[in-house]
Amino acid sequence: MKNLYILLAILIQAFSAKAQVFDVSTYGAVGDGSTVNTIAIQAAIDSCHNAGGGIVEVPAGNFVTGTLFLKSNVTFHISQGGTVTGSTNLADYPDVHPLKRTYTDNYSQKSVFYAEGQSNIAVTGEGTFNGNGQSVTFLLNQNNRPFGFRFISCTNVRYEGLNLRHSAFWMMHNFDIDTLVIKNLNIINQAYGNNDGIDIDGCRHVLVDSCFADCNDDPMVIKTTSPIGSSDIEIKNCTVATYSRALKIGTETNGPINNVHIHDCTVQLSTNGPFGSSTPAGSGINLSIVDGGSMENVLVENISMSGINTPLFVRLGNRARKYTDTAAMQPVGFVRNIEIRNVTATASSNISSSITGIPNYPVHNVWLRDVDVTYPGGWSQVSSGFAVPENETGKPDANMFGDTLPAAGLYLRHLDSVRLERVCFHPQQPDGRPTIVSDDVAHFDSSNVCNGSSIAANSLFKSLRLFPNPVNDVLHIDIPSSASSTEVTVYNTLGRLLLNAEIKKDNTLDVHQFSSGLYFVRFVNGDNAATRPFIKQ
Numbered sequence: 001m002k003n004l005y006i007l008l009a010i011l012i013q014a015f016s017a018k019a020q021v022f023d024v025s026t027y028g029a030v031g032d033g034s035t036v037n038t039i040a041i042q043a044a045i046d047s048c049h050n051a052g053g054g055i056v057e058v059p060a061g062n063f064v065t066g067t068l069f070l071k072s073n074v075t076f077h078i079s080q081g082g083t084v085t086g087s088t089n090l091a092d093y094p095d096v097h098p099l100k101r102t103y104t105d106n107y108s109q110k111s112v113f114y115a116e117g118q119s120n121i122a123v124t125g126e127g128t129f130n131g132n133g134q135s136v137t138f139l140l141n142q143n144n145r146p147f148g149f150r151f152i153s154c155t156n157v158r159y160e161g162l163n164l165r166h167s168a169f170w171m172m173h174n175f176d177i178d179t180l181v182i183k184n185l186n187i188i189n190q191a192y193g194n195n196d197g198i199d200i201d202g203c204r205h206v207l208v209d210s211c212f213a214d215c216n217d218d219p220m221v222i223k224t225t226s227p228i229g230s231s232d233i234e235i236k237n238c239t240v241a242t243y244s245r246a247l248k249i250g251t252e253t254n255g256p257i258n259n260v261h262i263h264d265c266t267v268q269l270s271t272n273g274p275f276g277s278s279t280p281a282g283s284g285i286n287l288s289i290v291d292g293g294s295m296e297n298v299l300v301e302n303i304s305m306s307g308i309n310t311p312l313f314v315r316l317g318n319r320a321r322k323y324t325d326t327a328a329m330q331p332v333g334f335v336r337n338i339e340i341r342n343v344t345a346t347a348s349s350n351i352s353s354s355i356t357g358i359p360n361y362p363v364h365n366v367w368l369r370d371v372d373v374t375y376p377g378g379w380s381q382v383s384s385g386f387a388v389p390e391n392e393t394g395k396p397d398a399n400m401f402g403d404t405l406p407a408a409g410l411y412l413r414h415l416d417s418v419r420l421e422r423v424c425f426h427p428q429q430p431d432g433r434p435t436i437v438s439d440d441v442a443h444f445d446s447s448n449v450c451n452g453s454s455i456a457a458n459s460l461f462k463s464l465r466l467f468p469n470p471v472n473d474v475l476h477i478d479i480p481s482s483a484s485s486t487e488v489t490v491y492n493t494l495g496r497l498l499l500n501a502e503i504k505k506d507n508t509l510d511v512h513q514f515s516s517g518l519y520f521v522r523f524v525n526g527d528n529a530a531t532r533p534f535i536k537q
Contacts, residue, residue, distance in 0.1 A: 020053075021057050022051075028043075031082070053073025064086075065087060066089070067113075078123075090144060096114055098175070119154060148164065158182075161183070166195075172196075175228075183207070190270075212240075213238070220248065238265045241268050246284050248285075280348040285311065291321045294334045295338075300343070305343070308346075313398040317393065317394065342370045346375075347375040352375075354401070354410070357414030364416050365417045374425075378430070388413070406437045409425030412439065415440075418444050420449050437456045466478070468511070487523070489501075489522045490519055520533050
């Protein structure tokens with residue numbers, strides 16, 4: 001991440017040089033909290049840009065505005081005592097459709113601040129931006145609420161020092177940005193839903209430093225709503241709170257995400273909701289790929305979490321949502337090289353942490369070390385016939401498998417190469433479930449977990465073998481006699497479920513309905529499971 005500091009130094013130097021100042025009041029803006037100043041403020045921005053760049057300054061006062069278009073080499077500075085407030089009149093926000101297509105085409109195309117294809121732009125100051133998101137106007141217009149800031153396909157973008165309050169939709173959408181610095185922001189975004197804090201979408205060379213974000217929805221999220229990847233991202237020294245997912249990669253993941261370092265951050269209970277509610281976050285760390293993209297080389301470390309239901313959630317799924325209607329259907333993506341270390345968490349629920357893939361698509365190379373979790377406990381061991389649903393197309397949330405998992409602390413399924421080192425789970429009341437359960441996990445190193453942790457590994461199907469018979473389209477299954485009531489599911493190479501059945505008494509499965517090709521058969525019997533490939537000729 002050393003290059004990020006170099007880029008930051010260059011960016012700060014560029015913006016610190018003596019610059020012309022364009023005071024919005026000189027252009028007729030009135031900070032009385034009622035006058036709509038869109039034309040006057042835009043005139044100041046245009047003059048600054050046409051003069052080669054400089055600072056557009058908002059003095060003390062409350063300046064109401066509709067959509068403002070930032071332009072290259074302009075720093076928009078809100079001074080101490082100054083506030084820029086979003087208008088509550090939807091007519092003040094024209095729809096602006098970016099040139100590049102993304103899944104956000106399905107969302108609002110309105111915003112208070114907008115820039116596309118610009119370079120060297122910044123939003124700074126000691127003042128406040130208030131999106132007016134708690135107004136009745138936006139309560140009654142749920143599908144047409146503006147973003148606070150929407151910057152698209154820009155280079156050298158900086159946010160610094162501001163208080164950001166109550167955007168009607170996401171506080172900021174940064175898409176396809178090369179070199180993005182977000183520093184020392186204080187964000188409270190609590191309105192009527194979808195109130196994200198910092199969204200990093202398809203961006204490269206990103207530094208997020210020393211920010212506070214308390215949001216109705218995801219306060220800190222990296223995503224890819226198109227095939228454009230997000231890479232080389234550092235998030236540090238931040239405090240976040242939410243009712244949703246606190247530190248998140250996903251949910252929209254149509255492109256690759258790689259080289260991410262999240263460290264020295266705190267997750268705490270949200271206390272700034274519009275109705276004073278204090279619901280814990282669904283999950284503290286939520287890392288997921290579900291739309292055919294990929295995630296690799298992610299390090300999350302030095303994290304303290306409270307006010308959460310579930311500490312850790314890592315998921316490779318197959319929702320397969322296309323970013324446009326005309327885009328090609330993508331195959332299942334991948335998740336690999338994930339390290340989570342030095343994490344302390346107090347969970348508010350018994351919905352266990354989990355790391356899961358789907359049949360034939362395991363999560364690869366996961367290392368947890370120095371993880372210490374306290375959870376309520378007090379639950380009984382699940383029944384012998386209990387089966388965790390695959391839910392391969394489901395939204396990747398910690399409760400996607402229901403409110404009960406067979407492991408009290410950590411549930412692992414469809415993984416290849418997992419290492420646990422000094423991973424500790426402490427129930428506040430005795431819990432009858434094993435601490436850790438592994439299901440269809442290869443290369444599992446759990447030799448250095450905390451004393452007292454119980455680990456259950458499913459082994460019923462270790463000797464399972466398949467024998468396809470092309471003559472009569474029957475798949476013979478060499479299965480233990482004790483597993484005669486086994487549930488069988490068949491998947492194609494895209495991870496799509498094709499068949500759900502039970503093993504017959506003679507241990508055969510009719511496969512005449514399948515065309516020639518490679519398939520994967522998953523067997524479930526109680527807490528035991530396994531996946532095996534077969535080729536139909």
